[in-house]
Amino acid sequence: MKQFTQHTGIAAPLDRANVDTDMIIPKQFLKSIKRAGFGPNLFDELRYLDEGQPDQDCAGRPLNPDFVLNQPRYDGTSVLLARENFGCGSSREHAPWALDDFGIRVVIAPSFADIFYNNCFKNGLLPIVLSDVQVDQLFKEVEATEGYQLTVDLERQVVVAPSGETFAFEVDNFRKHCLLNGLDDIGLTLQHADEIKAYEARRRQKAPWLFDAIK
């Protein structure tokens, strides 16, 4: 898994609530059997004025000038500021894949949908929950200052604004550990293979009908 320790980058404000994963990466791009290459279609229906097709060269497509990530001042954005319930809807991991492929390393929001939140950690993308008031403050600061950058330090669990002000955030110890060290969690789980086998033997005794049925 991709490692995440510390990151500094341009922040951009995506000012709408309940951004769903259909919006992050529309369904027609889910037909790919790869994990990479979704970046050009991130937020496709917000970003372009026409309907995107898989395998299309996006360079010549008409851009929506009102969309925040199309504005030159947000070129190279790697920290996305968002509103509540970001990533709701479909479980598609293509959403974090698309964000990552575009170059986003951190998403900051007052709340995330559960499945999306979980999927981020599997891809070295850090979702950070701050309070409504704090997120509001960051929205105001980023809109007021061109070239506004945020620093995120996972070890210390803080977001640092250009003013030096810090915002502490919570993260599960296990997820933090995996991200800091870029650990493969399948490998970690397989270290407990004996416990899994022991559980399975107990389960087979209690509920034998769950074994060897699907064949």
Add this chain to the structure above:
Amino acid sequence: MAAKTLYDKLWDAHLVRQNEDGSALIYIDRQILHEVTSPQAFEGLRLAGRKPWRIDANLATPDHNVPTTERSAGVDEIVDPVSRIQVKTLDANCDEFGIVEFKMNDHRQGIVHVVGPEQGMTLPGTTVVCGDSHTSTHGAFGALAHGIGTSEVEHVLATQCLIAKKMKNMLVRVDGELGAGVTAKDVVLHIIGVIGTAGGTGYAIEFGGSAIRSISMEGRMTICNMAIEAGARVGLVAVDDTTIEYFHGRPFSPQADQWDAAAAAWKTLVSDDDATFDAVVEIKAEDIQPQVTWGTSPEMVASVSARVPNPANEADAGKADGIRRALQYMGLEAEQKITDIQLDRVFIGSCTNSRIEDLRAAAEVVKGRKVAATIKQALVVPGSGLVKAQAEAEGLDKIFIEAGLEWREPGCSMCLAMNPDKLGQGEHCASTSNRNFEGRQGFGGRTHLVSPAMAAAAAVTGHFIDVRELMQ
């Protein structure tokens, strides 16, 4: 011993290992695979030189991409080349790893969340996962079921476990008697309207109360299916006789010599009387009317007799802005009557509403009537080959065709437009699916979520109408 909720019992029964940092390893009894969220997981296994932990815990079927028109020519004739590759990749992966798959033209193929229970793959007391958020459907049987991402699909294939953290418990209790013409879909849309699209985030929701107890297994599946639209990964209904009865004679159900032991174990799958929930929501069944969504989130829902809201009346600026944006996208006026919304297409199907009972309810409404001249297309897409065969045995196909609806092959169809069934820009659709997000059913398409009976009523009138008016 401390009183436990159903969710607590299911969690405890599957705990392989509790780590000190609060994370846990839970055992997964069943995984369902489909073509969209599995290819990268199989590829991951191959790259790491890993094998599936337990082949007999998995079942696969293609559903999202498959065409729903005549397809006897097989996978090679899927017109969209990208869809074709994805379906063929699932076939190749299942063949390579020895996983049981109901391929596109197998008579048991269908939507994963219809096929799993129908085959008795999903059983009470199991943990069920799938790379699809509507896996919450299976909770209707007292199973702990939720959607996962592709990395987790790979993790479950490789280890038969998930790294998880326990959720909080919410009880949504619906007491009373549902009125005629008010269905499970109306119940769940109403609940989402009450608690909001993020109201269940972080929770496993158990649906209880006398109204839920009176609902069939099909209806309970519809309700749990949409738990995720209220933000909850898990929806649950306690096991009762209705649940147990459902599994008699299904292919992967316990066989005769194991049946009694299984049924006895399943009967314990209820929340203890004195169990405590972190949140409780109480709803009166009598307050629920046929529902229609008017906006671009499932929480943007109203009774069919109501009007579209006016953002000017919303005190919260953020919410007012959301309403304004939704009305603009949907091409609706503030305070317009829901019954004045004119429709272009009707879609009856999806993992929410494509089971036999849904088709019967729709057929009852359209029987002896004709699809309105202004409707460009009305689709009926059964959830599986077995549902299709059952409906045909009951003559429902003839009723639909006679009324001017199209009778299709099983698949996800117009729910998410990954196949040829989609909305055109600006078109309004009465849809029995689960998401009214922007572009979900096609670029610029406008989705209104309703029950099968309400969709059928809209098909024959051309606009929304309280289905009870057609039932008199």
